[in-house]
Amino acid sequence: MALEVTQILLNAQSPDGSVRKQAEESLKQFQEQNAAGFLLSLAHELANNDKPAESRRLAGLVLKNSLDAKDAARKAELAQAWTALNESVKGQIKSALMSTLSSNIIDARHTSSQVIAKVSAIELPQGQWPELIGILLANMSGTGAEHPAHLKQATLETLGYVCEEVSANVLAQDQVNAILTAVVQGMNIAETNNDIRLAATQALYNALGFAHSNFENSMERDYLMRVVCEATQCPDKRVRQAAFECLVSISSTYYEKLAPYMQDVFAITSKAVREDEEPVALQAIEFWSSICDEEIEIQEEYGSDFTGDSEVQYFKFVKQALPALVPLLLETLTKQEEDQDQEDAWNLAMAGGTCLGLVARAVGDDIVPLVVPYVQDNIAKPDWRCREAATYAFGSILEGPSVEQLTPLVNHALAFMLNAMKDENNQVKDTTAWTLGRIFEFLHGPNIEVPVITPNNLPQILAVLLEKISDSPNVAEKVCGALYLLAQGYEDSGSSSPLSPFLQSIIQALLVTTDREDAGDSRLRASAYETLNEIVRCSTEDTAPVIAQLLPVIMQKLNSTLDMQLNSSDDREKQNEVQALLCGVLQVIVQKLGSSEATKHVILQCADQMMAMFLRIFASRNATVHEEAMLAIGALAYVTGSDFSKYMQEFYQYLQMGLQNFEEYQVCSITVGVVGDICRALDEKILPYCDGIMAQLLQNLSSNQLHRSVKPPIFSCFGDIALAIGEQFARYLAMAMPMLQGAAQLSAQAVSQDEEMIEYYNQLRIGILEAYSGIFQGFKNKRPDLMAPYALHILQFLESIYVDTYRDEAVTKAAVGVLGDLADTLGPSASSLLKNSTFYKGFLDTCQQSDDQSLKETADWALATINRLLTT
């Protein structure tokens, strides 16, 4: 049943497009006509040492893609198709794959081990292919021609991939033990073949998650740690790097087991940071960053009091290592590259500075005396590297230590920093502006008692920032960031802000920046617009006229993008980017001016023009623009209220389009939210559009292609619609209720330890409950009877929430609200149900004890409503 596919596979890689296309066609045809034969042919091709490497590689790749996909629904489909195959076909494919592991061709071995892992991911959880681990381990024992080094290497690689694919509970402990034994043997210092050592070390990296019980046992743990530490000294730098990666992974997975090894690990990592090649040194730094992450998380989760008998394991490794660790990290800071301001760049200096910042957060005040002398010694040196490193060190420790410690330092340094913005070196200026931003972020704002920024120094700060915003793009981008954080600190300033007198000139400077020729570099244009957003958000009543003047400027800019000449895909991309940014600014302005009665008219006057532009932009159909324009429209609807109805006829098609955008589910999700905005704005005037909207929403709910995160908001949106159109929602009940009931059942059954799923089910419940609330409230006045048939089910759903110990506060609140709404709307017809269902007493009683005032109030109200019902 296998066919000769070599030529087709080669043709599929032909440079000639038509040949390639034809080959792809025939592969597809083959697959559709005879899936089993197709897979078998591919497996044989991959296993056959007489075939060309190119066709073998592609055969493996197509095979792999027939077993797994990124999309969850597609992945499940493929797994099902594989499981359904004839046993003997599967057996033949698997043995072909296993035999390929001993091939001389490295590519074939490598591809085969990946495919084996994919098969194992489908079969092992179902209890199939029990012999797999045994066969692989057998490859590892014995020597000589039967078991050549390359077979061992490929086998270790396969073991690693298998461990990566399957979850820990799938393998039995004795299988795990056997795998670890084989892996550790391959890593051992006695292993002279570095390819084997590398494959073993990489396999261990993937197997670490399985080794919990081995790490509980001190002998096994000692042994594992010794082997990993020895591998960090291997002559082959690939092995050293992989070994440090293992250490990084161990530091987060087995933090509480590390104490006995820390002294050795410190010695190893510091030697690597100082002496080893950069990729290795970076991993050594990453080890400490990871330890910092752990200790920061422990402190955040448990607060600062750790008693002697505390169950929390908090060893203060960073604090203990501090006197040696800080100098080590400071040394890395002067290893900058000449030109390092590229996105995604990563080098020793960056890693060291980042780690220093984490150390500061982990230990707080203790870091200050260790870093300050370094800053003082280097900040004025002639070598720019020293100046930049000193500034970077200073900026890095601004988060973590107490405000009391930092304030005098910053007061002392501020004038110097402002002066350093005139440094001759670009990177020094870049880091200085970043540091100013950090000062504004952590030492400025309403919560800071002794402000660092005062009416005296503010004018000078702004003068420097507004001058340097015209520096090179990377510096200007950091200046924008600093302005953003400066403005943020003046949030909630009341009716006037210290920034008010400068607002006009800040806005002017930002607008000029957005128009720079080089604004496309270093994300400068985006930063300038986003800073403008924050400036608008933090502006106060007294500068409302300035913001009102900004509105037509932004509208003009957006308008001119519509007429941009588009000669290339680059032009198109730029147009999209700029439109998205401008829509963002408009959204923020609409929200700002629309939220006050005194300024609302400014928005209302421009609403027609704005809406016309948004509609034109929709015509360009780019996802990000779509999203930003959608958000702006939501804000506009909120301000215009029922006047928004005049735009509906034209806008409706794009609303539909947004709801249909499954692929960019963010867009879909945002559109669902905007439907809610429009419901609240239009009230019953939305009725003519509801049939179409509801049909689409119901379709979205039934689709398994739509990202699940959009589904809870869709249910909430049902509530919004019901509240807007009242008893008219009756026509959708027959469709909507089964969906709601099905989802309610799903969320009630879910017993899951998976935090992500618990979170999702809580979101789902909130959506369902908001839908019920909206429907009850919408029906209350005219058709209270319509919901009576569903009352029992809804009470059962509420009871299932009551008994769930994992329910979160927001779910509780929404559930209590629905309980009251049910009694309030159904009235006497709910009396007997409520009399028979006593759980509500306990539920409401618990909620009345809550510290959350609004939960208490809702519970009080619900109880009063029920009592009134039951006593009359």
Add this chain to the structure above:
Amino acid sequence: MDNRLAKPEGRVHKRTISDQQKRRDIALKRQSQGRRDLQHHARQLVSLAVPPSSSSVFEEHGAVTGHQEAEAIDIQSSESSVFGHEVDVVAEKVEGWHGDQEEDAIGVVEATRLKGTKAREWFKHQFMIPEWMVDVPSHLRKDWYVMARPSGERCLVVSSNGTTVSRLRNGCIRHCFPSALPNGSRTRESIAASQVFCILDCIYHEPQKTYYIIDMMCWRGYSLYDCNYEFRHFWITSKLEETGVLGPTSKFHRYQFSIVPVFECGKAGFQAAYDGDVPFERDGCLFLNRHAHYVLGVTPLALLWKDPVSSRYHVDTDRIGNVPAYQQIVLELQDDGTVATCDQPGVVLGSMPQDFLLKNKEHLQAGMLLKFTIGDKGLSILDGKPVTADIHYQGLANRFRAGADSVSKVLFQYAARHCPLAFSDILAAIEASDDEMDI
């Protein structure tokens, strides 16, 4: 694993700002807040905010509180002949509260969204503010009531949802406490009716820790804003007696509430209000026109009058109680640089020099409150309104000020320093209007 120099996941070097998520989050917050507000409104959990002279607010209550409505109608039919005024009964537009939002500049739906600053901003406009009595209105005896005004802090007292909140003239909360007002505490009786709320106009008298009730705008969820004062006065005495509001304090009724005695403004009534025995320190007399609705802002249908006998504050004092050498007034800066009183429309008493405005344009803008003194040249008055004033700029007004002075206050205080309107003048006017009546 060939991530040679790749950045480890989650590590960021010199994090740059990103605003997009913030924009999304803010939109989501707005949406869920909007949804919550509507739900709360539907559940009548938030009924603190009542727009003036609009019965649309009470639609929902109309549906729920049928028995109260019937009660109101009963009273109306039996009493309307006495009072000659229709009680503003709860409207019956049961189809819902939505759809009527545009009726008022700030409808209840908007108002209920308010918190913090915005709630303060809203509440500070919910007071009826008496003019100062600069000359005596005619028909005092026929059309007016008079009461001794307790000294203290003017408050709106709102009971709803099991708690009672008092708010000062500037909108800030004074107390949050349990009271025996309907739905004013979390006791079994009062919590049972969650759609019920009350709004009272009071003066809080600190020495006695007592709220003196001078007016009532809402009772058990329905509006008295559009009722005349005579009816409101009747309602205050009859309704408050029925409930335990005037009783002794307790765990569920933290502050004493008392009614200020009100007299018809004849000679005897005025005399009693002026120096009769009252349990509190007096701060002048408050005159109320019996036909007046409870209107928001300054009204000539409520008048305040003081002299040295009836008030120790009859001339404005500074913070430590001294009478300043020159009369101080607070005016609002207008768009055109003039400064005016808080009346609608404001009375312009002067303008700021152009060069001063230019020099301070960063700091000064329309709407700000400025403090002035009235200099030796004083005011010149034509037809009861000042036409020119010798005012001298002193600086910004205290930031706790709710608004500028009214023209009547400026005039009253001016008169108090020069030729005050005396007790005997008012008494004479009452006698004169008695004569008129005889004719």
